[in-house]
Amino acid sequence: MNTTRKALGLLAASAGLTAGVAMASDDGTRIHWGPYMVDDKRSGYTYAGAQTRAMQDDDFQNPAFLWLERGADIWETAAGETGQACVDCHGDADEGMAGVGARYPVYFEDWGKMMNVEQRINWCRETQMQAEPFAWESEDLLGITAFVKNQSKGMPVNVSIDGPAQPFWEQGKAFYEQRRGQLDLACTHCHVDHEGTLIRAETLSQGQSNGFPTYRLKWQTLGSLHRRFRGCNRNIRAEPYPYGADEYVNLELYVAWRGNGLPVESPSVRK
Amino acid sequence: MTSIGVAILGRLPAIPVAGLGVGLGMGLLLAGSGALAASEPLKPFTVVEGYTVPDPLTETPGNPEHGRKWVINRKLGNCLSCHEMPIPEEQFHGQTGPALYGVADVYDEGELRLRLVDPKALNPYSMMPSFYKVDGLHRVRRGFEGKPILTAQQVEDVIAYLMTLRDTSKRQ
Numbered sequence: 001m002n003t004t005r006k007a008l009g010l011l012a013a014s015a016g017l018t019a020g021v022a023m024a025s026d027d028g029t030r031i032h033w034g035p036y037m038v039d040d041k042r043s044g045y046t047y048a049g050a051q052t053r054a055m056q057d058d059d060f061q062n063p064a065f066l067w068l069e070r071g072a073d074i075w076e077t078a079a080g081e082t083g084q085a086c087v088d089c090h091g092d093a094d095e096g097m098a099g100v101g102a103r104y105p106v107y108f109e110d111w112g113k114m115m116n117v118e119q120r121i122n123w124c125r126e127t128q129m130q131a132e133p134f135a136w137e138s139e140d141l142l143g144i145t146a147f148v149k150n151q152s153k154g155m156p157v158n159v160s161i162d163g164p165a166q167p168f169w170e171q172g173k174a175f176y177e178q179r180r181g182q183l184d185l186a187c188t189h190c191h192v193d194h195e196g197t198l199i200r201a202e203t204l205s206q207g208q209s210n211g212f213p214t215y216r217l218k219w220q221t222l223g224s225l226h227r228r229f230r231g232c233n234r235n236i237r238a239e240p241y242p243y244g245a246d247e248y249v250n251l252e253l254y255v256a257w258r259g260n261g262l263p264v265e266s267p268s269v270r271k
Numbered sequence: 272m273t274s275i276g277v278a279i280l281g282r283l284p285a286i287p288v289a290g291l292g293v294g295l296g297m298g299l300l301l302a303g304s305g306a307l308a309a310s311e312p313l314k315p316f317t318v319v320e321g322y323t324v325p326d327p328l329t330e331t332p333g334n335p336e337h338g339r340k341w342v343i344n345r346k347l348g349n350c351l352s353c354h355e356m357p358i359p360e361e362q363f364h365g366q367t368g369p370a371l372y373g374v375a376d377v378y379d380e381g382e383l384r385l386r387l388v389d390p391k392a393l394n395p396y397s398m399m400p401s402f403y404k405v406d407g408l409h410r411v412r413r414g415f416e417g418k419p420i421l422t423a424q425q426v427e428d429v430i431a432y433l434m435t436l437r438d439t440s441k442r443q
Contacts, residue, residue, distance in 0.1 A: 180409045182400070182420060184391075189398040194367045199352050201363035237412040 017154045017263055035154070038261040040158050044214075044270055047205040052217065056269035064146060064215040064267030067222045070139060071147025080131025089128070093151050101149030102157050105253045107164040108270075114168045114249045118145050118224065122234075133198045136243035146213045149266035156263060157210050159256045172254025175247055181238025207232075208259040209252065211268025222267060225252055305439050313360025313405060314423045316388060316399060324383035324388060328403070341425050348402070348421060348429055357436065368399065373439030387421075408436035 017035065027196035036043040045053060055061045075093050078085045080152075090096035101117060108115035108123075115123070121144055134141035161169040176187040190199075191207035198204075211227040226248050230240035241247045314328050327333070342350035343361055351361055353368035364370075378386070385392060388403035402420045411417075421429065 029413045153288060173297045177407060182402050182408060182411050183400065183407055198363070198366040200365050204367070233410075234412060239410045268411045270442070 019267065021111050022050070026072075035263045038156075041208065041259055041262050043210055043259075043262050043265065044205045045207050045211065045265060045268065047203050048270060052269055052271055056211075062215065062267070064213070064269065067139065067143040067146045067213070067215075067267065068150055070143030071145070071150075074140060074144045075147060082123065082127035084129055086124070086199065093147065097148050097151035099152055099155060101152035101266055102155045103159055105159065105249055105256065107168070113208075113246060114165065114253055116244075116252055117148055117248050118226075119244060119249070121145060121148065137224060137227060140223055142213050142224065145224070146222060147150050149213070149264060152264040153266065154263050156245040156261050157256055157259050159253060159260060161257050165253065168250045169253055169257060171247075172250035172257075176254050181233065181236035183236040183238075187234045204233045206258070207255065208216055209255045210259050210260055210262040211265035211270065213223070213266060214268045214270045216270050218271065225255075293318060302325040311405065313419060316384075316403075318385060318392060319381070322385065322393065323379075324384040325381035327380075327427055328388075329427050330386070331427070333424075333427030333429070333430070335435050336429070337425075338428035341421065341429050347425060350429070353399070357438075371433065371436055373436060375434045375437045376439065380430055380434060383433050384426070387426050387429060395417060402429075408409030 025177045029048075032235070036045045040047075045056065055063075059065055063085050068258075072093075075086045079090075087091070104120065105114045105116040107113070107121075118136065118141055121141065125131040126133050159165075179186045179189075187207065189205045194204050195206050196204065202264045203233070209225050212228070213222045215222050216228075224243070226245075229251060230243075233240040316324050316351040317326060318324055329384055339358070341348040342356065343353070343358060350356065350371075351358065351364050353365040355366060355370035355372070357372060358364070374383070386399075390397045390399040391401060392438040400420060403426050405417050405419055405421065
């Protein structure tokens with residue numbers, strides 16, 4: 001597959017979310033958010049400024065598409081002792097990976113706990129390909145994660161919290177509601193109780209995860225949800241957990257569940 | 272009438288929010304143990320009738336000009352992150368908490384002092400940080416353990432500044 005065809009494939013994959021949203025209504029006072037608002041759930045897209053939204057909507061402007069191209073290359077590049085690439089087992093990503101980004105994290109039997117997309121990719125590399133795992137926040141892991149999740153773009157987030165996932169959802173919920181740090185804040189205080197109000201110039205969002213990995217203008221790079229968790233924890237002067245920690249994967253499950261029904265936007269653009 | 276214990280007991284209803292039963296045990300365990308050895312112990316304060324801390328934390332009276340700086344400073348009070356105040360040179364006052372124009376017409380010094388040192392003694396569900404409290408906190412970030420957000424003197428300075436806000440018209 002040449003680069004042009006790959007790029008066209010990426011464009012096609014994301015076309016569903018970019019048409020006809022964020023239109024001002026006739027009286028100019030309200031915005032109809034289209035698929036970005038489901039009942040009272042609001043994607044971070046609806047809190048972003050017009051320029052940021054425009055950047056996300058235009059695949060040629062969205063800086064995250066550089067990582068998508070990297071991810072597309074990784075998908076087809078053989079690695080590890082077995083000399084295999086993702087494509088050798090999974091086939092075309094737009095078929096094999098469609099829906100994956102919408103339903104992760106999932107309960108992983110071998111681990112007896114939850115697994116997110118980054119962990120699944122590295123599990124595949126280590127166990128199936130016998131390749132080195134990618135480091136968290138490396139361009140490679142961000143790229144392939146964004147690429148895999150992008151195959152679900154526009155599909156509603158639909159994580160399961162039934163059966164074996166249930167106790168981990170409970171732990172994620174407990175984390176979400178636990179006050180922490182010198183500022184003594186729980187996630188709920190900002191993202192549930194005071195969602196929509198101003199902290200200085202920033203509007204508190206619902207903290208939805210459907211756009212991750214996200215290109216954050218503040219970071220000037222793509223970043224994972226766990227990076228955002230760590231930043232949030234630091235802001236309230238709480239000790240963050242390591243990338244991929246069970247605490248954060250359980251939290252990821254809870255946060256994704258809060259956003260069930262919102263469209264996968266990965267990779268989104270945020271302030 | 273009552274002592275520091277009230278502030279700690281006042282936190283008990285917060286435990287369902289905290290979501291972890293161990294919060295209760297920790298709170299009691301830490302109560303009275305004071306700050307970590309590396310930090311200066313907090314000055315004790317007395318909550319009276321459950322709604323006020325009438326005695327200042329320091330002998331030096333609060334300085335309202337200093338207090339005005341602390342409420343702006345993002346690494347200290349950072350009060351502007353949530354509250355609007357008559358500070359026109361600063362853009363973008365937060366609106367998550369109530370605006371503080373005329374707050375001195377509503378509360379006296381002692382009532383403001385309790386709201387600063389431990390607002391959750393009044394409302395266990397409050398989002399507002401306790402600015403002069405180190406016990407019963409969870410996973411405080413390295414470097415901040417055992418330290419209150421504001422020093423006792425800074426608390427008094429902020430109170431002195433807030434006591435100048437006697438006009439609700441925003442023209443101050």
